[in-house]
Amino acid sequence: MTLGNIENRERFLSNIRDKIGGLSADKPVQKPNWSTQPQYRVLKDQNQDQLIKVLKDQCKHIHTDFYHTDEQHLDETLNEIFEEYGVRSIVYTCDSRFQDHKVDTSLKQSGLDTWEWDDNEKEASIQFSEKADVGITFSDITLAESGTVVLFNGQGKGRSVSLLPQNYIAIIPKSTIVKRMTQATEKIHKQVENGEDISSCINFITGPSNSADIEMNLIVGVHGPIRAAYVVVDDI
Amino acid sequence: MPMQIGEKEFKQRVTKGLDDNFMRGAVRSAQGRLQNNRASAADELGDWEDWRTLGKEIRQHTIEHLDYYLHQLSEKVAELGGNVFFAETAEEANEYVKNVVKSKNAKKIAKSKSMVTEEISMNEALEELGCDVVETDLGEYILQMDDHDPPSHIVAPALHKNKEQIRDVFRDKLGYEKTEKPEELALFAREKLREEFLSAEVGITGCNFAVAESGSFALVTNEGNARMVTTLPETQITVMGMERIVPGWEELDIVVSLLTRAAVGQKLTSYITALTGPKQSEEGDGPEEFHLVIVDNGRSKILGTEFQEALHCIRCAACINVCPVYRHVGGHAYGSIYPGPIGAVLSPLLSDYDEYKDLPYASSLCGACTEVCPVKIPLHEQLIAHRRNIIEEDKKGSLAEKVAMKGFGQMAGSANLYQMATKMAPILSTPFSSKNQIRKGLGPLKHWTESRDFPKPANESFRSWFKQRNKRGVQHDVRKH
Amino acid sequence: MKVSLFITCLGDVFYVNAGKSAVELLEHLGCEVDFPETQTCCGQPAYNSGYHRETKEVAKHMIEVMEDADYVVGISGSCVYMIHEYMHLFEEDSKWRDRAIALKEKSYELTQFIVDVLNIEDVGASYQAIATYHTSCHMTRLLGVQEAPFKLLEKVKGLELVDLPNRQDCCGFGGTFAVKMSNISEQMVDEKVDHIEETKANLLLGADGSCLMNIGGRISRRDKQVEVKHIAEILNSRGDR
Numbered sequence: 001m002t003l004g005n006i007e008n009r010e011r012f013l014s015n016i017r018d019k020i021g022g023l024s025a026d027k028p029v030q031k032p033n034w035s036t037q038p039q040y041r042v043l044k045d046q047n048q049d050q051l052i053k054v055l056k057d058q059c060k061h062i063h064t065d066f067y068h069t070d071e072q073h074l075d076e077t078l079n080e081i082f083e084e085y086g087v088r089s090i091v092y093t094c095d096s097r098f099q100d101h102k103v104d105t106s107l108k109q110s111g112l113d114t115w116e117w118d119d120n121e122k123e124a125s126i127q128f129s130e131k132a133d134v135g136i137t138f139s140d141i142t143l144a145e146s147g148t149v150v151l152f153n154g155q156g157k158g159r160s161v162s163l164l165p166q167n168y169i170a171i172i173p174k175s176t177i178v179k180r181m182t183q184a185t186e187k188i189h190k191q192v193e194n195g196e197d198i199s200s201c202i203n204f205i206t207g208p209s210n211s212a213d214i215e216m217n218l219i220v221g222v223h224g225p226i227r228a229a230y231v232v233v234d235d236i
Numbered sequence: 237m238p239m240q241i242g243e244k245e246f247k248q249r250v251t252k253g254l255d256d257n258f259m260r261g262a263v264r265s266a267q268g269r270l271q272n273n274r275a276s277a278a279d280e281l282g283d284w285e286d287w288r289t290l291g292k293e294i295r296q297h298t299i300e301h302l303d304y305y306l307h308q309l310s311e312k313v314a315e316l317g318g319n320v321f322f323a324e325t326a327e328e329a330n331e332y333v334k335n336v337v338k339s340k341n342a343k344k345i346a347k348s349k350s351m352v353t354e355e356i357s358m359n360e361a362l363e364e365l366g367c368d369v370v371e372t373d374l375g376e377y378i379l380q381m382d383d384h385d386p387p388s389h390i391v392a393p394a395l396h397k398n399k400e401q402i403r404d405v406f407r408d409k410l411g412y413e414k415t416e417k418p419e420e421l422a423l424f425a426r427e428k429l430r431e432e433f434l435s436a437e438v439g440i441t442g443c444n445f446a447v448a449e450s451g452s453f454a455l456v457t458n459e460g461n462a463r464m465v466t467t468l469p470e471t472q473i474t475v476m477g478m479e480r481i482v483p484g485w486e487e488l489d490i491v492v493s494l495l496t497r498a499a500v501g502q503k504l505t506s507y508i509t510a511l512t513g514p515k516q517s518e519e520g521d522g523p524e525e526f527h528l529v530i531v532d533n534g535r536s537k538i539l540g541t542e543f544q545e546a547l548h549c550i551r552c553a554a555c556i557n558v559c560p561v562y563r564h565v566g567g568h569a570y571g572s573i574y575p576g577p578i579g580a581v582l583s584p585l586l587s588d589y590d591e592y593k594d595l596p597y598a599s600s601l602c603g604a605c606t607e608v609c610p611v612k613i614p615l616h617e618q619l620i621a622h623r624r625n626i627i628e629e630d631k632k633g634s635l636a637e638k639v640a641m642k643g644f645g646q647m648a649g650s651a652n653l654y655q656m657a658t659k660m661a662p663i664l665s666t667p668f669s670s671k672n673q674i675r676k677g678l679g680p681l682k683h684w685t686e687s688r689d690f691p692k693p694a695n696e697s698f699r700s701w702f703k704q705r706n707k708r709g710v711q712h713d714v715r716k717h
Numbered sequence: 718m719k720v721s722l723f724i725t726c727l728g729d730v731f732y733v734n735a736g737k738s739a740v741e742l743l744e745h746l747g748c749e750v751d752f753p754e755t756q757t758c759c760g761q762p763a764y765n766s767g768y769h770r771e772t773k774e775v776a777k778h779m780i781e782v783m784e785d786a787d788y789v790v791g792i793s794g795s796c797v798y799m800i801h802e803y804m805h806l807f808e809e810d811s812k813w814r815d816r817a818i819a820l821k822e823k824s825y826e827l828t829q830f831i832v833d834v835l836n837i838e839d840v841g842a843s844y845q846a847i848a849t850y851h852t853s854c855h856m857t858r859l860l861g862v863q864e865a866p867f868k869l870l871e872k873v874k875g876l877e878l879v880d881l882p883n884r885q886d887c888c889g890f891g892g893t894f895a896v897k898m899s900n901i902s903e904q905m906v907d908e909k910v911d912h913i914e915e916t917k918a919n920l921l922l923g924a925d926g927s928c929l930m931n932i933g934g935r936i937s938r939r940d941k942q943v944e945v946k947h948i949a950e951i952l953n954s955r956g957d958r
């Protein structure tokens with residue numbers, strides 16, 4: 001990878017340094033011990049099943065349809081949603097979990113127009129997504145408190161899939177559910193600390209898109225999907 | 237749009253605001269909702285005061301080591317193949333962005349909401365190049381369509397408009413034919429803006445928080461426009477005020493949790509998008525090229541002063557949403573794209589007292605702002621500090637007031653003078669009072685009595701009552717009860 | 718218990734009954750009340766206007782006058798808060814700063830003193846009225862006295878206390894704000910008076926003379942039939958008058 005340019009840095013930072021009496025930039029700064037850490041107290045002691053309940057309740061606040069199923073009935077549940085949403089075309093990410101849980105076969109057999117995201121066919125993939133009735137992804141981490149699915153976009157997992165279609169479905173393996181954002185950011189922080197690359201685009205998605213810009217009235221569905229469904233799947 | 241907006245004179249702007257019943261109705265109801273949402277989100281979270289304390293500590297630590305964290309951020313971004321430009325002035329920032337746009341030969345630019353680009357008039361600079369710059373946040377889009385009406389709120393820029401006005405703007409400028417229903421208006425904007433996203437060559441975003449440890453940027457939105465802007469165009473430019481940074485992901489959690497609750501009462505907004513560098517070569521969508529512009533534009537003047545805490549601001553607008561002055565005069569009266577309490581603190585710092593000397597006085601110092609600020613900025617105290625600066629350092633106070641205050645200091649600093657003054661009060665005011673109220677006052681009282689009566693001093697002051705009472709030998713309560 | 722009364726400017730000149738009631742009330746509750754005669758204004762008008770040099774002179778005077786007291790009890794939350802702020806005027810003068818802190822530590826607002834120091838909630842008062850109470854900003858938010866006035870008023874026999882809608886809103890006084898920005902201030906006090914009217918109360922109570930003067934002035938100008946009183950006057954009523 002080619003390194004990017006940095007321009008005008010020294011003058012800019014030395015001006016700041018003069019004002020705050022900072023040391024030189026290569027002296028590592030230690031973060032202090034914060035006097036309080038309330039984030040770890042949220043939903044403390046809740047087990048996985050209790051967290052599912054929290055997630056389910058939160059879905060009501062974020063205008064998101066909630067489904068709970070198991071691997072065996074996953075295709076049935078998806079079909080139910082397709083029917084409900086009037087879905088004719090589907091785009092989904094190129095993610096081995098679709099094969100692992102046989103979702104791709106059932107999608108392909110559904111008789112609907114399907115498209116698996118293809119990085120080499122960027123334009124065509126975007127065009128399909130733009131017209132698609134639904135985009136489907138797996139959730140990488142799921143935050144019970146806020147009802148958020150976290151997607152590590154990257155190879156095969158196009159950003160557009162969860163963004164451009166009319167509707168969005170997140171398949172949520174039960175094991176991905178954590179309490180709140182704290183657990184997700186902790187994990188990402190660890191990756192950074194270990195020198196691993198992190199995803200170029202991490203999406204924290206909480207329900208469908210919305211806006212309150214007109215008289216503070218909540219309008220669901222602005223630029224992104226208009227409806228969203230979460231499908232929690234046991235055993236995976 | 238520059239930071240300064242509207243008429244030159246503060247008084248004119250205020251009168252205009254007070255006379256605008258449409259706007260006042262819209263602001264009143266918006267404030268009501270936002271206040272309730274914030275309060276219930278804070279209650280629901282529990283330990284809100286601890287969260288605020290932590291938020292404050294994080295912001296304080298970050299700003300105290302801003303040079304270190306900005307250095308780290310820029311290193312990381314460059315490692316990932318992004319370009320970083322440090323801009324000390326608005327001109328430098330705009331020049332850089334213009335050059336990027338020129339090198340791409342771009343004609344259409346899609347922007348997501350960013351206050352700092354408003355502050356430095358980036359749109360105008362790009363329009364000079366002949367580019368079509370499209371604001372894609374619904375509120376910003378409405379304002380842009382309405383002949384660049386300035387924003388009146390930092391989170392909900394079109395808060396001063398009601399839906400009928402928005403319908404009319406869409407009808408007159410875009411040929412919209414449907415009703416004023418918010419859903420229909422939004423759907424119309426969705427369709428219009430889709431075309432823009434798909435054809436834009438460059439996407440420009442602001443930045444809610446940069447994460448130093450990984451060179452990432454978090455964009456906090458509800459509509460999804462910032463995702464569009466960072467997914468479809470080939471080139472992405474992110475512009476950030478230099479203070480909008482946190483050390484790492486763990487701190488990002490805290491400031492985002494505070495921001496979404498304080499701003500709109502949500503646990504998280506629909507989309508928190510954290511971007512790290514341009515897209516990787518094996519990825520399909522996302523920008524090929526990434527530029528980060530870090531803007532000072534007067535911020536470093538604030539460092540090391542008693543106003544440093546103003547740089548802790550996370551732009552949640554909670555202080556604006558509770559401010560009674562804002563409620564009555566609206567955002568435009570502040571004459572700055574940063575209105576309300578934080579605007580009254582920040583605008584004179586980013587600009588100067590000549591431009592904004594009235595703003596620190598546009599507050600009853602009720603402290604509602606300080607009480608809600610999620611990072612505990614003592615806003616009302618900062619306003620008092622501005623007033624002190626204006627008087628003591630800038631010497632901008634009115635002469636009459638200065639004389640009066642000097643007199644006050646001498647009087648209240650001396651028992652004899654003070655007692656004499658209190659004795660004089662009833663005598664001096666007698667000719668102007670009817671019954672027990674004064675209806676027409678003189679001097680400074682004139683403004684008071686334009687809308688309120690003023691009480692007539694009692695015939696016997698408390699101190700002479702107390703003296704007499706002691707003379708009569710009443711000590712402890714001897715009344716029967 | 719020995720208490721030095723801090724009367725405040727408005728209490729000395731305008732709301733004389735509030736001060737008288739406070740004296741009688743405190744004595745009724747077993748305190749010995751004195752009135753340091755050389756006391757003046759707390760200095761807040763100058764402080765909030767940015768005249769901190771002038772404020773310092775006032776603060777020094779007040780510290781000298783009040784520092785021998787066992788307790789200082791003021792009849793205005795805002796002015797008591799100002800005393801609590803003195804320490805910040807002397808950031809670079811540790812001697813005065815220490816004296817300011819010592820004064821802060823024994824200075825209380827009247828209702829706060831009764832509830833927190835005397836540990837009394839029922840002062841044995843009775844008063845017939847439908848009343849609403851204005852929570853003043855400085856007392857509630859800055860001095861942090863939120864519950865005390867309500868605890869005391871709830872125990873007053875015959876008094877029906879109704880909630881004031883949007884009670885957290887400022888009345889628009891703000892010292893020189895009311896004069897400098899009188900048109901904005903007017904809108905704020907009007908909103909407050911509207912809310913008071915909504916409650917249908919015939920009595921408005923408060924613990925801050927300045928807010929009462931502001932709201933009362935607007936009530937009087939709008940010819941509304943609502944009486945305005947300082948909380949001390951009610952707490953000192955025993956139905957035999």
Ligand code: SF4
Pocket residue numbers: 498548549550551552553554555556578605608609610611612613615
């Ligand atoms: S000053 Fe505080 S309350 Fe106001 S916008 Fe900034 S962070 Fe929010």
